Amino acid sequence: MSEVLIQVENIVKNYISGTETLHILKGVSLNISRGEAVAVTGQSGSGKSTLLNILGGLDRTDSGTVTVGETEITGLSESSLSAYRSRRVGFIFQFHYLLKDFTALENVMLPGYIAGMKKKDALEKARALLSDVRLDDRLQHFPSQLSGGERQRVAVARSMVNDPDMILADEPTGNLDPDNSAMVAELLYAEAEKWGKTLIVVTHDENVACRAGIRYTLESGVLV
Ligand SMILES: Nc1ncnc2c1ncn2[C@@H]1O[C@H](COP(=O)(O)OP(=O)(O)O)[C@@H](O)[C@H]1O
Ligand SMILES: [Mg+2]
Numbered sequence: 001m002s003e004v005l006i007q008v009e010n011i012v013k014n015y016i017s018g019t020e021t022l023h024i025l026k027g028v029s030l031n032i033s034r035g036e037a038v039a040v041t042g043q044s045g046s047g048k049s050t051l052l053n054i055l056g057g058l059d060r061t062d063s064g065t066v067t068v069g070e071t072e073i074t075g076l077s078e079s080s081l082s083a084y085r086s087r088r089v090g091f092i093f094q095f096h097y098l099l100k101d102f103t104a105l106e107n108v109m110l111p112g113y114i115a116g117m118k119k120k121d122a123l124e125k126a127r128a129l130l131s132d133v134r135l136d137d138r139l140q141h142f143p144s145q146l147s148g149g150e151r152q153r154v155a156v157a158r159s160m161v162n163d164p165d166m167i168l169a170d171e172p173t174g175n176l177d178p179d180n181s182a183m184v185a186e187l188l189y190a191e192a193e194k195w196g197k198t199l200i201v202v203t204h205d206e207n208v209a210c211r212a213g214i215r216y217t218l219e220s221g222v223l224v
Contacts, residue, residue: 002033011064026221037199039209042218048202057081090159094174096151098143105139112161129157149180166198
């Protein structure tokens with residue numbers, strides 16, 4: 001039996017909006033094994049980003065627990081949670097969030113460098129990752145000199161540089177045309193598999209979701 005990496009138990013998340021309480025997650029539970037690829041679909045506003053942000057330590061639950069390996073992240077202080085994000089999670093969002101004054105190579109190596117890798121090692125890893133996403137000839141390009149698909153491929157490479165336990169991708173192809181979506185999705189799943197990363201993808205795009213080994217839909221606050 002494979003090792004359970006992420007254990008989600010009965011998480012509840014509400015947002016207060018004016019006088020109204022929005023019940024977004026109403027008791028979500030799931031287990032994800034190390035190395036699995038999981039897709040989460042669901043209507044806009046169903047709480048997909050909220051769930052992903054809770055797994056990544058960007059948001060907090062109102063109740064319930066999330067345990068990653070031996071660590072219950074729902075019990076961590078802000079500073080421990082920040083260390084968790086930096087060391088154990090790779091994020092990819094709909095918008096690339098590349099730093100505009102840094103080259104593709106620098107954008108990929110920086111999170112590694114910030115998390116404590118030696119500069120030489122971070123650069124070497126960044127080069128290898130950018131080669132995997134077929135950008136060997138774009139290392140010195142700035143984000144403004146890259147196409148939308150290329151920028152998102154840089155973001156895929158960047159998410160892996162820290163050797164995180166999991167890659168969390170929130171609508172990673174949401175801004176791309178169908179051809180670029182297909183390429184980014186293929187590279188994302190291939191990279192996760194190559195490096196043995198647990199991958200959780202939130203997406204509207206059936207062509208992205210269908211590549212996952214395990215699929216869930218968020219519906220009325222619970223996973224089905
Ligand atoms: N900080 C917030 N304050 C109030 N409501 C929020 C906040 N963040 C998200 N919501 C609401 O929670 C619901 C779920 O949001 P989200 O997780 O972003 O959905 P999805 O990613 O599935 O489209 C939406 O109705 C959204 O408006
Ligand atoms: Mg969302």
